[in-house]
Amino acid sequence: MRTTRTRGILTAAAAIVLAASAISATAAAQAAGNNSDSGNGSETNSALADAFNGVDRNTGWQQTSKLKLNFPTYHTEGIAYSRDHIFLSAVQILEPTVKFPRPQNGFDRTPGKGVGHLFVMDKAGNLQRDIILGEGDMYHPGGIDFDGTNVWIPVAQYRPDSSAIIYRVDASSLEVHKQFEVKDHFGGIVLDQQTGHLVGNTWGSRRFAEWDLQGKQLSTWQNPNFFIDYQDCQYVPNSRMLCAGITNLPQTPAAGGAGVGYELGGMAMIDLKSRSVIRDVPFQQWSTAGHVASRNPFKMTADGGHLTMRVAPDNGEEGNGTEILTYEATVAPAK
Template sequence: MRDDSELVAAADAVFRDGRAARWELVRRTPLAFATHHPQGLAFVGDRIFLSSVELLESPERLPGGPGATAGRGIGHVFVLDAEGGLTRDIIVGDGDRYHPGGIDFDGTSVWVPVAEYRPRSSALVLSIDPGTLAATERLRIADHVGWIVADPESGQLHGGSWGSREFSTWDPAGNELDHWENPSTFVDYQDAQYAGHGRVFCSGIAALPTPFEKAARELGGFALVDFGDRRIVREMPIPLFSSARHVATRNPFALTVDSGKLVMHVAPDDGTEAAGTELLSYRATI
């Protein structure tokens, strides 16, 4: 059974410090391959798993309604060594379900949702064996699943819908055990990591329109969500930005601990942007 106590203690100290916490960039790792549009991040020993969507045809909004076309794409789960070198590209997806989301490692498997690239659609959930790198379909869900984590204590799965506007819990057979509306509109959670005892670390982004600039401003943040109590325990903004001026928590996100201090790993930029995708690691000082 994985032990998240040190990670939770380090994160709790940062949450208590809030906006006063200082983040130091301790490592910048350029990824020298076609990363496309990264989505989720997980660390497994000395290897790194990075999910990404390669978009071949963008979905388009349908006239007269909220729906959209499916678009076309290819789902990837990249396996990297500790230096960011690509060692395997696992292709994932099925038909219109080509968009991998936020991923997590539960101590045994890497869990990956692969959804249609539109809200209120469908998704399949895979587990990847870190040893063999074989991907196994575990369940299908009649909604877009943006990220998923496995709870090794209960055997349940927790996940978020498009933009994490809603949360769900499923059993291993795919039966929905709980479903609730996200009470927070602070940011749209994009990636997540299990935090023990039915709690989940989530990170994400909000696009804030402004009359002073053509492009919306990005707000980033992360949170601790309690699925047992159906509540957001803590949230805080993250004032960090990438080479392409994206907020650091735009998509992929993972937390580790170094000498008792929280380290946040992110990869916010697409492969086609100015500096390409860089894996950025920030250590928090309170």
Template structure:
């Protein structure tokens, strides 16, 4: 299925669409706190943050920067690690949602706090060569490259600000996110200047409980207008985290739409799994 067909297939879903959890693939390596997924042929690339010193609240910033290591894992579809690429610099160790533009992976690595700074890298998915592209004076939690314009689009902490830059980092736009449905955690380019994003927002529930509302959204990269969005009311069977909590990637077979997720951290009882959902194409 072509990317444009994939876009149309997603637009045919709605909040009553039934998805089935059809496969759970345990990842056979330390995964820490996964952030984003990109599909490159038979390989899956996943970003993750390894926290060595947890940030704590502090005056002047939301929190201290803490310390850690940013990872970009290359794995096969059976969950076997092929390469661990370390990304970041100093207090910028938190990689976010990533995108594959047909040639390179685009990966942001930021400080683990809002209103901070980030470095945007490209990584060759064959040689694993890392190239710094540009720097941003804000936390960038995910990037997507528009294959029609070449522009790079990004989201801030909680996706409250939407950015666009040239591939060398000249800022083209900075706009408030008009949607308050979910915070986008991971986005990928689909086709014709569009991106598909997954995310979650934690809402208060009764009796001091909380609820993770998950969802998927298709956006026009030129206008940031939401073209289609749905809630995703499915949860990890091991932790009850919403399936779209962090990494998401959408692909298809000839007759099914498939969502690949990894909602659980490596330190949970069952570790991180690729949890794969499918729904028949309409």
């Protein structure tokens, strides 16, 4: 197992070169229609969007496989698939954050300490590389996405209203590029392959932002939906974003006992042009450790009306450790 640590700040000239190469590589991947296990590819491929429009609360999801990961995975965050690799982001907590009695210097808690990981595996789940990402208080990787060439990863402080680094990792060479830094905690990101712009979501997915590849913020907007907090997302042609996540709800206390939180899971398709939620549905399947399956890492693919979802909701120290769970369902696309 190799470990790679990235440092340094890109110059403006280097950022421009990297941006141009990223756009060129993405365009080449789109032209090739490369969507091998990634859910991405040609802008004319609407299979996933069409099939997801047929998903509702009665869709019969069946768990069809479990892939046990036999290495420390800590707290899993995002997952992505290329032709040769599985990528899994995770945060290793060394010192938990602590809430302040009242905000201090614009923060509601201490920064804590940790290590950000991007695990690179073969398709059998064997660890090939552990890439360490982050700088200083920015150690928390979020949801990730693969654009056909690169894996995009935000690494933020583990607190809202803070800061983050946006990384680009070449899925073939595994070369790491620090793309730019942003103000605020961003916990998920996709590359809109129609515009060539990046779209990220903040803490609790309450706000979205759009940037060019040099890090210039082009727009922001509030999330119009309060159903769930998005944890991991993926790009879907044309200019759509498919996300999954959870919200924790209180339960009625049992007689003589305290209430226990309930994890409500769900998925949502977002139109990046109109900035509206096209469709959202609950998802209530449970992991080995008892978490709702859409809790963190999530990716989906479609073959006609047959959907395949891969998730990794459990932390490394829970139950049987981290397992990549596969769920499948067949739907009649909505008309």
